[in-house]
Amino acid sequence: MYSELKDKVVIITGGSNGIGRAIVERFVKEGSIVYNFDVSDPKDPLGKFIRCDVSSENDVKNSINRVIRESGRVNVLINNAGIESFGSVGKVPLDEWKHILDVNLQGAFLMSKFTIPHMQENGGVIEFISSIQAKIIQKKLAAYVTSKHALIGLMKSIAIDYAPKIRSMAICPGSVRTPLLEWTAMKEVGNNKERIEGKLKEWGNLYPMKRIAEAHEVANLVAFLASDEAMYITGLCIPFDGGLSIALFESVPEDDD
Ligand SMILES: NC(=O)c1ccc[n+]([C@@H]2O[C@H](COP(=O)([O-])OP(=O)(O)OC[C@H]3O[C@@H](n4cnc5c(N)ncnc54)[C@H](O)[C@@H]3O)[C@@H](O)[C@H]2O)c1
Incomplete structure (x- = not known):
């Protein structure tokens, strides 16, 4: 637990399910003031739920304005909301390509764009849930893979443009x-x-x-990166993949190890 996260205003996108839900739970435990921006209802109330489609500029602006009206600040933003679709470049229809990029990339861009002005005075942390598919990739996931690579560029741009006030990092889960x-x-x-x-x-x-990993394990890393213990970490893209991306599965002759 990180006592400095108490009373911090934290926005998590896609916090109704999966990894986002685990991140919401973690920050609630830390005593933060937690907002969940999602298009689907959470299964039970935890934190403050705001219905928001992150790919919509109006939704994002209105939702962030509501946070500022209610809580006066944003200290931490976790860009987690994401969707997946299958298909190689030749197969993926244009509207599906656009939809994946609208949610996964434009959503994180809009959330960051309209949150940053509220962080510039007192500083803040912006984290991205990218994917190990930003480093090593599967076949037939062209739109998803592209969106997850692009998030790393977005994260690095924020890290450089807004240092030292704002720190920004990406987690790349397997x-x-x-x-x-x-x-x-x-x-x-x-x-x-x-x-x-x-x-x-x-x-x-x-x-x-x-x-495979459990969602709360990703949330542990998210909380650490938002804490003062990670004060010197910015611009980093962290594989969270149980060693997958360093492993080559070619066998060599067994020895006595
Ligand atoms: N689960 C994995 O194995 C894995 C691995 C690597 C990366 N990721 C990434 O982690 C993030 C969370 O994935 P998950 O597995 O928890 O997914 P999930 O589908 O379980 O949860 C995603 C949440 O995002 C919300 N969402 C979808 N579109 C939205 C929109 N337009 N606006 C607001 N909210 C929206 C959904 O309603 C849902 O609550 C995604 O970005 C995903 O790409 C997941």
Whole structure:
């Protein structure tokens, strides 16, 4: 726990489910004043929910203005909301391409753009939930992969343009157990609970840590980066992937290790 996060005003996008929900829970535990900007209702009230489509300039402006009216400041912004779609460049329809970039990239841009003016006097922290797909990529995910790479450029631009007042970092998770990942597994194995669980286990075995991550583990890193312990960290893109992105799975002759 980080006592300095108490009473900080924290906005999390996509906080109704998955990783965002775990981040909301974590900041609520820290005693922060937490706002969840999401298009879907949370399953139970935790923090303050504001219905906001992050890809809409009007929604974002109005929602941030409401936070300022109610709480007077924003100290931390977590750009987490994201969606996925499948398809190579040749296959992905233009409207789907635009939709993925509108939510994943433009959403984070708008949220940052309209939050930064409220951070310039007293400083702040802006974090992005990108993906390990910003470093190593899967086939047939062109729009998603592009959006997650672009977030790193956005994060670095903020880090350089607004230092030292504002720190900015990106977390690049591998597979994390969430509704989004279950949906991805379902696309492969159909809507069967056992088969979905089997797929998640199979994916976990690909990781040196031999499992996928849990959402609260991402939230632990998010809280650390927002804390004073991370005061000198900015502009960093942090793989959170159980060692996946450093592993080459080519075997060499066994020795006695
Ligand atoms: N789960 C994983 O394995 C994984 C891995 C790497 C990166 N990520 C990234 O983490 C983030 C969260 O993913 P998740 O797995 O928790 O997903 P999720 O689908 O479980 O939750 C995403 C949340 O974002 C909200 N959302 C979607 N579109 C929105 C919009 N236009 N405006 C506001 N809110 C919107 C959804 O309603 C939902 O509550 C995403 O950016 C995703 O790309 C996830």
